[in-house]
Amino acid sequence: MNQLPIFLNLRDRPVILLGDGEAADAKRRLIERSGGICVGEDNADARIAIVALEDEAEAIEAVARLKARGLIVNAVDRPALCDFTTPAIIDRDPVLIAIGTGGASAGLAKALRQRFEGLLPATLGDLARALDSARDAIRYRWPGSAERRRAIDAALAPNGALDPLSDLDADPVAGWIAGGGAGVAAGLYDIAIGSPDPDELTLRQVRLLGSADLVLHPHDMPPAILSRARADAAMQIDDGETTAEGVTVRLIWALTAGSS
Structure with a gap:
């Protein structure tokens, strides 16, 4: 990961936009759609x-001036000058899915967005709002932060009670809270890795990695496999000893594993 994806609240905030033409108009629409206010360089x-x-020299000079003032700058079609890039966006308000390539190919990001658009139901935003409204009820049902996270992970997993890609009932969140569900229990789980290709991981293995608080792994485990874990999971070379709490996943090469 060579960039940190973030979502900025631009509501009623000024954003300097320099340029005319199609590219500038597209950025203007994006800023205003996000609630920002387009302003000139003197703001x-x-x-x-x-x-x-459009002019290369003018763009380079403008970027230098703005960065000298301490602003973070995006230069359209010039990734080497950018402090940040703008992704392709799937909008299921309040759910936003951003797809970026670090400026490598806007066309690729757009193509992926078009593919994913067809997979995501229009009701995805309704599910997000229902979960937000039920925040207090969820905390009451699962008081501990770790058990609450595991229950939510299980509910949102494929075929779970709140699977976001499935056809849900009118009020699925209330039914899920009433029915309960603990998700992946705390403990140590061994995963036997038979291939360095992350696409060969099973659904169970992906679910465990996505729930892990700590991932133990041999020194030669490929980053592509490790990247399937939670982004904030702790990573540690397996030395055969651990006293960690929560969900610990130990990755073992299948040829040397005793279990799978």
Whole structure:
């Protein structure tokens, strides 16, 4: 991961936009759709700027001026000058899915967005709002943060009570809370890895990695496999000893594993 994906709240905030033409118009629509206010370079309150100038020399000079003021800058079609890039977006308000390539190919990001658009139901935003409204009820049902996270993970997993890609009932969250479900229990789980290709992981293995608080692994475990774990999971070379709490997943090469 060579960039940190973040979502910025631009509501009523100024964003400097330099340029004219199709590229600038597209960025203007994006800023205004996000609630931001497009302003000129002389605005002293702006902290973000987008440069959509066609002329190469003018764009380079503008980026340098803005960065010298401490702004973070996006330069359209010039990834080497960018502090941040704007992704392809799937909007299921309040759910936003951003697809980026670090500026390598906007076309690829767009193609992926179009593919994923067809997979995501229009009701995805309704599910998000229902979970938000039930926040207090969820905390009451699962008081501990770890057990609460595991229950939510299990509910949102494929074929789970709240599987976001399935056809859900009118009020699925209330039924899920009433029915309960603990998700992946705390403990140590061994996963036998037979291939360095992450696409060969089973659904169970992916679910365990996605629930892990700690991942133990041999020194030669490929990063592509490790990347399937939770982004905030702790990673540790397996030395045969652990006293960690929560869900611990130990990755073992299948040829040397005693279990799978």
